Amino acid sequence: MAAPLLLSDLYIYPVKSLGGIRLTEATVEPRGLRHDRRWLIVNARNQFMTQRQTAAMAHLKVAPAYNGFLLSHQQRPELLPLYVPFEATPEKTLFVTIWDDMVFAWRGKPECDTWLTEALGEECKLVYMSDMVRRDVEPEHNPEGQLVSFADGYPFLLIGQESLAELNTRLAEAVGMDRFRPNLVFSGGEAFAEDDWASFQVGDVSFRAVRACGRCVLTTIDQTTAKKNPGGEPLRTLATYRTEGSKVMFGQNVTSTGQGSVRVGDTLTVVSYKA
Template sequence: MHIHQLYRYPVKSLGGQSVASLQPEIRGFADDRRWMFIEPNGQFISRRAVPTMCEFAAEVHDDELCFVRISDGSILGAVAGARNGEKQVDVTVWDDSLTATLIEDAGIPAIATGLGIPGARLVYMTSEDHRPVDARFAKDGEEVSFADGFPYLVTSTASLDDLSGRVGENLDERRFRPNIIVKNDVPFDEDNWTGLKIGTHRFRLPKPCARCIMITQEPDTGARNLRVLAELSAYRKVGNKVMFGMNACWEGGVDHVKVGDPVSVEDR
């Protein structure tokens, strides 16, 4: 097995970047979901409520955060010094409350309006802002960014191919918002993985990922295909949850993780 693809999503709920190599960190890959748009009261804004957010992606270039319209590659706007801010604000991500740094840039109101979230504010998670992984599944010291619950999401090519065959179309891997896609041959073998070695890095896989209505959304247009969730529910339901992919935490390693790196199962 080897790494087929790597993704990071700089801004929560916006499209991400396919990147040849990424630096793992305790909270996820560097620059993965470190920014987030919030309501004036600090509540996070998600494409669950604003599906048109999927039409845009965020890219990091040095210290600039760039917002791109996916359909034609046009630039909606950019924020220079996107990691710099002086004001701390309280934010809420699901049941978690924490502080984050408010990014105050003259271009943000226009960007927010273009994204369909007028009045939204942009925040950044610095090294001083802490959000623990759910204590039911965490080891001491494990943290997560603004992602829904865990620092990493691992999927496999064989599982996607299996689901695509049942749905009757080649499903875009991006609809599942993975960080690490493993090239393999056995569908849903990842259900049995509890530890992976990727290059010099080790990842712990504490639980499967429960999926929601967002996986029915075409990544570039927002068009819904409800059959994706229906087909997955037919054979991947555990209790009242539908599973696809594995949540993961980083347990150390040196240098970057790269597309093509060998992947081995350390624990099952």
């Protein structure tokens, strides 16, 4: 008898492209897990910043704190940890650009901008997405009119542990799940089983697996050293057997029409499969 599918890990990333927080329980909201990617770092031109262009962002770690989180620089202990609340206040606002979207954002505290500018060595600002902002999932894959935070394009990312384990059998040096920044990780089943799912439930909460996630150079950045793999791994190996068109696929972009809580250890039930 096959082992059941279980939710084995939960992650949120309060600031897009910075370190994540591992949870045992999370609340599912219209834009994703509560507090996931609601903060964003933008440059002097108010354009979004990620590790794709600024690999040093991997040095910035996030730790939970009361009603918020602490930012720290793992290579610069003289930069004292910075407290950031989970939610901002609408004291100052501006428009920011993320991919092809321009959205309204609230400014963080001035000390956040100062700390991040020092930490990253270039002028930057910390901004917050309020519930008043509407940023839609890709319209061609969004019949329900789902919203997304500052995540790249979808409110959730799902990856099976067996998928990562199978990839690591092909690599000279294994990589961790942090290279792929999932929200939902499950155990059980075969490698890449999630590719075939159309809809599933975690506990009592319903999800829809929309499409595979195209991966980028961020997966080649060691999240401890902030250095890119000189051989382009694991992206190079993934490209040999996970390429669709011009994209290298790993994990599933997911939406949800339900709300509620999900917990590590919840049963994952596949409801339907892709045609």
